[in-house]
Amino acid sequence: MTDIREAVEHITADIDAVAVFSPSASEYERYADVDNRVDVLVIAQENAVSADQFIELPLDFEDVRDGIRFGVEGAMDRGYLDDGDTIACVVSMFSADLDSVTRLRVSESIRTGVYDLFVDSRAEADVIRDVLELVIELGKKGQKGEPVGALFVVGDAGKVMNKSRPLSYNPFEKSHVHVGDSIVNVMLKEFSRLDGAFVISDAGKIVSAYRYLEPSAEGIDIPKGLGTRHMAAAAITRDTNSVAVVLSESDGLVRAFKGGELVLELDPEAY
Amino acid sequence: MYGAVRSGDPVPTSPLQVGLDDVTIRDVMATLEDPLVLGALVVVAGLFLGLFVGRLVRRLLRRAGVPETVEGTSFERTVQGFGTSTVSLVSVFSMALVIGASILVALAIADVRYTAAFWRGVVIVFVPRLLVAIFVLAVGTVAGDKVELVVSDRLKGVKLPEITLLPTFAKYSIFYIAALIALGQVGVATSALLVLLSAYLFGVVFVGGLAFKDLLTSGAAGVYLLLSQPYSIGDEVAIDDQEGIVQELTVFVTRIESDDAEYIVPNRRVLETGVVRKRR
Numbered sequence: 001m002t003d004i005r006e007a008v009e010h011i012t013a014d015i016d017a018v019a020v021f022s023p024s025a026s027e028y029e030r031y032a033d034v035d036n037r038v039d040v041l042v043i044a045q046e047n048a049v050s051a052d053q054f055i056e057l058p059l060d061f062e063d064v065r066d067g068i069r070f071g072v073e074g075a076m077d078r079g080y081l082d083d084g085d086t087i088a089c090v091v092s093m094f095s096a097d098l099d100s101v102t103r104l105r106v107s108e109s110i111r112t113g114v115y116d117l118f119v120d121s122r123a124e125a126d127v128i129r130d131v132l133e134l135v136i137e138l139g140k141k142g143q144k145g146e147p148v149g150a151l152f153v154v155g156d157a158g159k160v161m162n163k164s165r166p167l168s169y170n171p172f173e174k175s176h177v178h179v180g181d182s183i184v185n186v187m188l189k190e191f192s193r194l195d196g197a198f199v200i201s202d203a204g205k206i207v208s209a210y211r212y213l214e215p216s217a218e219g220i221d222i223p224k225g226l227g228t229r230h231m232a233a234a235a236i237t238r239d240t241n242s243v244a245v246v247l248s249e250s251d252g253l254v255r256a257f258k259g260g261e262l263v264l265e266l267d268p269e270a271y
Numbered sequence: 272m273y274g275a276v277r278s279g280d281p282v283p284t285s286p287l288q289v290g291l292d293d294v295t296i297r298d299v300m301a302t303l304e305d306p307l308v309l310g311a312l313v314v315v316a317g318l319f320l321g322l323f324v325g326r327l328v329r330r331l332l333r334r335a336g337v338p339e340t341v342e343g344t345s346f347e348r349t350v351q352g353f354g355t356s357t358v359s360l361v362s363v364f365s366m367a368l369v370i371g372a373s374i375l376v377a378l379a380i381a382d383v384r385y386t387a388a389f390w391r392g393v394v395i396v397f398v399p400r401l402l403v404a405i406f407v408l409a410v411g412t413v414a415g416d417k418v419e420l421v422v423s424d425r426l427k428g429v430k431l432p433e434i435t436l437l438p439t440f441a442k443y444s445i446f447y448i449a450a451l452i453a454l455g456q457v458g459v460a461t462s463a464l465l466v467l468l469s470a471y472l473f474g475v476v477f478v479g480g481l482a483f484k485d486l487l488t489s490g491a492a493g494v495y496l497l498l499s500q501p502y503s504i505g506d507e508v509a510i511d512d513q514e515g516i517v518q519e520l521t522v523f524v525t526r527i528e529s530d531d532a533e534y535i536v537p538n539r540r541v542l543e544t545g546v547v548r549k550r551r
Contacts, residue, residue, distance in 0.1 A: 158516035158528060161505025174500050201519050207504045 011103045016085040017041055019071055020098070022057075023090075025049055027098055031090065041080055041087075043071035053080050058118045058129040062270040064091050064100075066114065072106055073115035081106050113263040117256055122241045123155030127204035130180035131245050132266075135254050137185060139247045139268030148193065149249030151229050153213070156241040157201040163239055164211040167196045171209055178204040197232070215239040222262055226255075233257045310377035317373015325366030332358045344416030346409070357413060364409075368402060404453035411449020415442040444471075485537065486523060492538040493522035507549040510536050514549075 012018075017039035020031050028049040031040050042051035045060060055074035061067035068089050075081040085106045093100040104110075118125045131152050142148050153160050171194075177184055179200055199207040215235035222234045226248070233244035238260030246255045247268075256264040332338070341347045341357045350357055419442035426434050451468060454461045480487070497520065502508050506517050508527065513536060515529035525541060527534045 156518070157504045158506075158518040162507075162516060173503075176497060201504055203519055203521065205504070205519075 008101075011101055012088050014086065015088045015103070017075075017081060017087045019043055019068075019075070019087055019089045021067060021071065021089065021091040023049060023098060039080065041071070041075055043067070043074070053078075055080075058125055059132060062266070064093055066264070066266070067091070068102070068104065069110060069112055070114050070118075072104065073111055073113075074119070076106065076111070077115060077119070083108055113258060113261065117243060117258050117263050121155055121243050121258065123200070123202045123243060124204065127179060127200065127202070128154055128243060128245075130204065131200060132254070132256065134179060134185060135245050135247045136266065136268045139252055139254055147249055147252055148247065149229055150247040151197040151213075151233055152200060152245045153197050153211075153233070153236055154200045154243045154245065155202050157199050157205075157207045159240040160199050160213075160236060160242050161207065161211070163215055163236065164197065164199070164213045166208070167210045167212050168194075169210070172206045173208075175206070177206050179206060180204060197236075220260055222257075230255065230257075230262075234260050234262070237261075306381045310381035313373055313377040313380060317370050317376070320373065321366040321369035324369045325362045328365045329358055329362035332361060341413050341417065343420060344413055346412040346416050357409075360409070364402075364406065371398065400456045400458070404456040407449055407453045407456065411445055411453070415445035415449070418442060418445055447471075485539065488539040489523045489537045492542045493520075493524075496520065496525070496538055496541060497522065502546055502548055509547040509549065510534075510541055511544050 015038060018031055018034065019041040020028060020043070022044040023031070023042060025048070028040075028042065028051065032051075034040070039053060040051065041053045041055065042049060043055045043057060045057045047054045047056070053075070055071050055078070057067060057070060061070065068091065071089075072081065072087070076083070081087065083106060087104050087106060089102045089104055090098050091100050091102065092098050118128055121128060131154050135150060135152060138148060138150055177187070184206070194210055196210045197213050198209050199211050201207050213232045213236045215232065216239065217231055217235040220231060220234045220238065222230055227250065230246055230248070233246045233255075234257045236242060237244050237257045244257040246257070247253075248255065252268065254264075254266045254268055255262055338356065338358055347357050350360055355363075419438040422438040422441050423435065426437060447464075447468065451461055451464055454464070500520075502517055502520075504517050504520060507515070508517055510525070510527065513527055513529075513534040515527040515532075515534060517525060518528045518533070519526040523538060525536045525538060527536060
């Protein structure tokens with residue numbers, strides 16, 4: 001008979017750092033003075049516990065793996081973690097409290113660019129988050145119950161406008177609405193039945209709707225089976241410094257593209 | 272108590288009293304007519320009214336969300352050190368005001384002669400002013416603290432040690448004005464302090480205007496540009512010798528990007544030199 005603690009000891013043996021996801025103050029206290037040789041990283045939506053090493057999550061990732069990927073990429077980017085480090089991630093899987101520990105070896109291969117998508121994009125991180133939330137909302141509700149598709153191009157709006165042409169009159173001409181304004185959520189759902197892409201500037205201003213994107217799609221490599229909308233999204237992000245967020249009409253998933261590559265895939269139903 | 276009291280004058284009989292026991296009713300009326308008794312009645316009524324007003328004020332303040340608003344200000348903290356709160360202080364204050372007024376009325380009814388001159392001078396004129404002054408001071412302290420909190424909260428993103436001076440300045444400016452009003456109420460000569468205030472205000476407005484001149488002109492130009500949109504995001508323009516595609520248009524600046532550089536042009540330059548829109 002072995003004690004359960006010994007049996008699971010291998011998970012936390014010889015780790016370089018422990019990454020705690022969205023801890024409460026008391027939970028953080030518990031990890032803060034574990035061991036001097038083990039760094040404590042806090043990965044949460046806000047630094048409520050004033051941790052020294054902190055990575056801000058832009059949204060509450062429903063898939064734990066996405067959250068961990070984001071956190072680890074951020075930590076590598078900030079220099080908190082290096083290639084080859086072994087860490088333990090303390091996360092909440094089912095309840096609101098921390099309930100799971102997972103062991104992970106940090107390597108460059110874990111990098112999907114999801115941290116890069118938010119932090120190193122031309123557009124502000126808040127704007128990208130707002131657009132993602134909007135698209136998730138759109139995917140959840142649909143247009144009168146019917147699944148809808150949508151394409152948002154965020155950032156580098158000047159270039160995007162020059163690489164696209166209007167399909168019809170721009171309903172956002174001379175308006176000053178920004179994503180994240182509460183009115184927009186209602187408005188965009190109406191507009192989402194319109195064809196074409198939405199163009200959003202670095203600071204979140206909705207520049208145009210009804211845009212037909214005309215990037216060159218040569219050499220774009222996205223998973224097979226995705227349609228023209230995804231192809232256009234991937235291509236425009238390669239030709240400009242923008243980020244594209246797509247809601248698929250056929251499978252209902254939200255995908256984000258940057259630099260011509262798929263970096264994030266979310267299921268709106270899970271949020 | 273207070274010197275000569277008028278004894279009851281004969282009460283005129285009303286037609287209603289005919290047939291009733293004249294003596295008892297006349298007695299009651301006579302007692303009521305007695306200024307001392309009437310004064311005491313007014314005081315009692317004032318007491319109840321005061322209690323009611325205190326309750327009402329407390330409830331209104333609670334309803335208006337005052338406890339949440341003043342939370343964290345140093346006035347509230349000081350007051351809580353004495354085991355009370357801003358809301359209960361204000362309600363007790365208004366209660367005292369009503370009761371005090373009723374006592375005044377009672378004194379007037381009781382016709383207190385000897386002390387009348389003194390009371391008229393002190394109570395009628397000075398006490399309300401003093402109360403107003405205290406009230407102004409309390410409101411000023413709370414408002415100053417609140418402004419400090421709000422301003423420092425706004426500046427939280429700016430990581431600059433010297434920036435903490437700004438909220439403190441705002442706080443003490445409000446304290447100063449509150450103290451001025453309070454002193455003016457009580458009747459202390461405040462002209463010297465007023466001169467100081469006007470010098471300070473002049474400094475803030477003049478120096479501030481000088482410092483923010485460019486920002487203000489850019490802002491005014493930006494409002495025009497945002498409203499009329501002579502050019503919009505995606506247009507190719509040239510402002511002065513800076514050419515490129517418009518990437519962003521805010522109140523203060525226009526961001527123009529060419530292939531190798533991004534220009535951040537203050538909006539006043541757009542109006543000063545004009546804009547060239549490239550035809551495509």
